[in-house]
Amino acid sequence: MFEILLNHYPVLIKGLTTTLVVSLSAIALGLVFGVLLAFGLTSRHRWVRWPCGLYRSFWRGTPILLQLLLVFYLLPEVGIEVAPITAAILTLTLNTTAFQSEIFRSGIAHIPAGQIEAARMAGISAWQTRRRIVMPQVLRLTLPPLTNEIITILKNSSLISVIAVTELMRVSEQIASRTFQPLETYLAAALLYLAVNLLLARISAHLERRMAGGLATE
Amino acid sequence: MFDLALLWETRELILQGLWNTVWICFLGCLVALSLGLVLAALRLSSPRLFGYPVACYVELCRGTPLLVLLFLLYYGGPGIGLRLDAEIAGVTGIGLYGAGYFAEIYRGGFKSIPKGQLEAARMLGISPWHALIRIQIPQMLRLIVPPGTNQLIILVKESALISIISVDDLTKNATTIVNQTFNVIEPYLAVALLYWMIIELIARGGYALEKRLANRQPRHVAQPGDTAHAHG
Amino acid sequence: MPTADTTTTPTAATRRTRGEAIVEARGIGKSFGELEVLSDIDFRLAPSEVVCVIGPSGSGKSTLLRCLAFLEPYDHGSVHIDGQLLGYEERGGMRVRARESRIDAVRAPVGMVFQHFHLWPHRTALENVSEALRLVNGLSRRDAEAEGMAMLERVGLAERAGHFPESLSGGQKQRVAIARALAMQPRVMFFDEPTSALDPELVGEVLDVMKQLAHDGMTMAIVTHEMGFAAKVADRVVFMDQGRIVESGPPETLFRTPRSERLQQFLNTWRERHID
Numbered sequence: 027m028f029e030i031l032l033n034h035y036p037v038l039i040k041g042l043t044t045t046l047v048v049s050l051s052a053i054a055l056g057l058v059f060g061v062l063l064a065f066g067l068t069s070r071h072r073w074v075r076w077p078c079g080l081y082r083s084f085w086r087g088t089p090i091l092l093q094l095l096l097v098f099y100l101l102p103e104v105g106i107e108v109a110p111i112t113a114a115i116l117t118l119t120l121n122t123t124a125f126q127s128e129i130f131r132s133g134i135a136h137i138p139a140g141q142i143e144a145a146r147m148a149g150i151s152a153w154q155t156r157r158r159i160v161m162p163q164v165l166r167l168t169l170p171p172l173t174n175e176i177i178t179i180l181k182n183s184s185l186i187s188v189i190a191v192t193e194l195m196r197v198s199e200q201i202a203s204r205t206f207q208p209l210e211t212y213l214a215a216a217l218l219y220l221a222v223n224l225l226l227a228r229i230s231a232h233l234e235r236r237m238a239g240g241l242a243t244e
Numbered sequence: 245m246f247d248l249a250l251l252w253e254t255r256e257l258i259l260q261g262l263w264n265t266v267w268i269c270f271l272g273c274l275v276a277l278s279l280g281l282v283l284a285a286l287r288l289s290s291p292r293l294f295g296y297p298v299a300c301y302v303e304l305c306r307g308t309p310l311l312v313l314l315f316l317l318y319y320g321g322p323g324i325g326l327r328l329d330a331e332i333a334g335v336t337g338i339g340l341y342g343a344g345y346f347a348e349i350y351r352g353g354f355k356s357i358p359k360g361q362l363e364a365a366r367m368l369g370i371s372p373w374h375a376l377i378r379i380q381i382p383q384m385l386r387l388i389v390p391p392g393t394n395q396l397i398i399l400v401k402e403s404a405l406i407s408i409i410s411v412d413d414l415t416k417n418a419t420t421i422v423n424q425t426f427n428v429i430e431p432y433l434a435v436a437l438l439y440w441m442i443i444e445l446i447a448r449g450g451y452a453l454e455k456r457l458a459n460r461q462p463r464h465v466a467q468p469g470d471t472a473h474a475h476g
Numbered sequence: 477m478p479t480a481d482t483t484t485t486p487t488a489a490t491r492r493t494r495g496e497a498i499v500e501a502r503g504i505g506k507s508f509g510e511l512e513v514l515s516d517i518d519f520r521l522a523p524s525e526v527v528c529v530i531g532p533s534g535s536g537k538s539t540l541l542r543c544l545a546f547l548e549p550y551d552h553g554s555v556h557i558d559g560q561l562l563g564y565e566e567r568g569g570m571r572v573r574a575r576e577s578r579i580d581a582v583r584a585p586v587g588m589v590f591q592h593f594h595l596w597p598h599r600t601a602l603e604n605v606s607e608a609l610r611l612v613n614g615l616s617r618r619d620a621e622a623e624g625m626a627m628l629e630r631v632g633l634a635e636r637a638g639h640f641p642e643s644l645s646g647g648q649k650q651r652v653a654i655a656r657a658l659a660m661q662p663r664v665m666f667f668d669e670p671t672s673a674l675d676p677e678l679v680g681e682v683l684d685v686m687k688q689l690a691h692d693g694m695t696m697a698i699v700t701h702e703m704g705f706a707a708k709v710a711d712r713v714v715f716m717d718q719g720r721i722v723e724s725g726p727p728e729t730l731f732r733t734p735r736s737e738r739l740q741q742f743l744n745t746w747r748e749r750h751i752d
């Protein structure tokens with residue numbers, strides 16, 4: 027396992043980089059759209075809530091591999107030609123948006139209504155209230171489930187090898203077929219994934235400790 | 245636009261895929277539930293001996309993709325003399341991977357049981373082993389139905405990965421149909437619907453189980469007067 | 477396996493007729509990290525004696541009771557139940573924590589009732605009472621439930637036998653807890669603030685059961701805030717403060733002529749808040 031790492035580390039690192047680029051892009055986009063979708067899910071207007079709910083149901087309730095294949099094969103059919111990596115980021119974003127919307131929706135629900143009322147009574151607009159009062163607290167509350175989701179996306183990125191993106195998993199497959207040492211190669215890949223995820227968990231725990239305090243406890 | 249006839253023509257492939265997905269998921273989840281319980285019970289009964297190993301196992305499952313594990317079992321297995329059929333590799337992979345998550349879920353359940361109940365049991369002379377089997381595990385099982393159901397659903401979705409190690413499950417057969425007929429929407433949507441139905445069934449089952457385990461109705465007890473009648 | 481009837485052993489019987497203590501604690505000390513919660517406590521319970529332990533919060537009274545039951549390990553001193561050391565064994569001149577089965581065996585004559593009842597929610601009242609009879613004494617389900625019903629009748633709850641704890645009131649739950657402890661035929665019962673978690677109207681039914689137990693000759697150690705109960709039922713009252721026993725004696729002496737200033741303060745505070 028260690029010879030594999032030593033001999034092939036340039037391609038492995040390149041694959042890992044692709045993994046990280048795809049994952050982080052999806053996470054970042056998912057954050058933005060996830061928050062928007064969360065507001066959509068809690069909207070007062072039924073015609074906003076229903077499509078949002080349907081979206082969430084589909085993207086949370088079906089296998090991500092299926093979603094990748096669907097998007098990958100469907101886009102050319104409707105005349106859109108994109109690089110596999112773009113299709114990968116698109117699918118992962120669509121997927122994580124649904125999960126993150128649920129995380130944020132739950133976090134928003136935890137903020138006591140009284141705080142929002144107090145803000146509105148003081149003349150702060152609805153949009154400003156969300157931005158300055160609600161979201162900062164929500165971000166602190168949702169750090170643990172968000173970390174889990176980020177780890178999940180990183181692991182899901184291994185699937186995009188199926189649609190011909192040369193990330194860590196695909197690189198490993200290539201090395202394995204060249205060296206005829208699948209056991210050692212995949213162990214090396216596992217080690218790399220594990221290392222990244224443990225690092226993430228550590229960072230998150232550290233952030234959690236620093237952000238502790240200053241949360242609504244009523 | 246939506247070609248239902250196509251689905252009817254390819255129904256054998258779809259049903260075959262459905263069957264494989266269902267039985268592999270079922271067995272895999274069974275292994276995950278059982279192995280996870282063993283791990284959790286070991287950690288609970290001897291934290292000093294088993295605490296660290298079980299925690300490592302859990303971190304391993306959390307930190308690596310299921311796909312890597314499947315590849316290790318199926319492609320890497322022969323390297324250590326393990327030649328598994330793809331389906332068995334699938335069951336094993338899902339089982340081992342899910343066990344790590346379930347071990348954590350069971351642990352959370354055990355932690356939610358008030359410590360005092362265990363103290364009361366010990367004061368009555370009930371041994372730690374009996375307390376585990378009769379007091380802790382029954383209560384823990386009720387507490388973990390919601391997160392447990394959620395995890396089962398996650399495993400069913402992850403099972404689609406076995407298509408990559410060439411199991412003819414729903415996903416693989418859908419792709420086969422796509423490649424054969426050049427229709428993308430019908431096969432994938434139909435298969436998505438089937439996955440969604442399996443998941444809905446599990447979700448509803450979990451909800452029903454929750455309701456059934458919540459003790460509402462008193463149980464009938466023979467009162468002192470009754471036995472007099474029974475003996476005539 | 478501990479049996480319910482330990483009175484056949486000559487030593488125990490002799491001990492009783494001689495009036496020797498069932499529970500004997502000497503020099504008990506305990507710390508939680510830096511904080512010393514018990515210092516040099518001596519405590520004994522003679523057969524059929526009822527002792528109430530009173531004191532302000534944080535005085536260590538609950539901790540003392542839990543140490544006597546070895547629910548918390550004590551750091552210094554020794555606790556003997558019926559002449560046998562509880563919680564520790566001498567091995568090669570060193571004191572080590574005893575095996576769980578040994579702790580069970582020494583602790584068998586002791587029954588305990590907790591402030592928060594700790595009934596098992598997935599078992600009915602009757603099942604709660606009969607569970608230990610089945611598991612520890614090996615009784616069949618039918619025999620265990622027959623004995624369980626007898627216990628429930630003793631505390632006046634026979635008609636709620638098939639109910640789950642969540643549909644019982646606090647006072648009923650505590651009475652079931654008492655029945656559960658009684659089913660194992662203890663020779664001494666520990667009560668850790670048995671009525672502190674109850675609504676005022678429900679306190680009386682539990683105290684009545686405890687009064688009856690005392691009347692029937694049960695040896696009892698009770699940590700409580702119920703001064704009226706202590707005054708009427710206790711043979712001896714022990715006042716604790718800051719981890720030490722400050723005063724100890726018959727209730728009439730302690731309540732009417734408290735010697736220490738701390739006890740006087742404690743009683744004054746109590747009287748200001750209650751109509752005696």
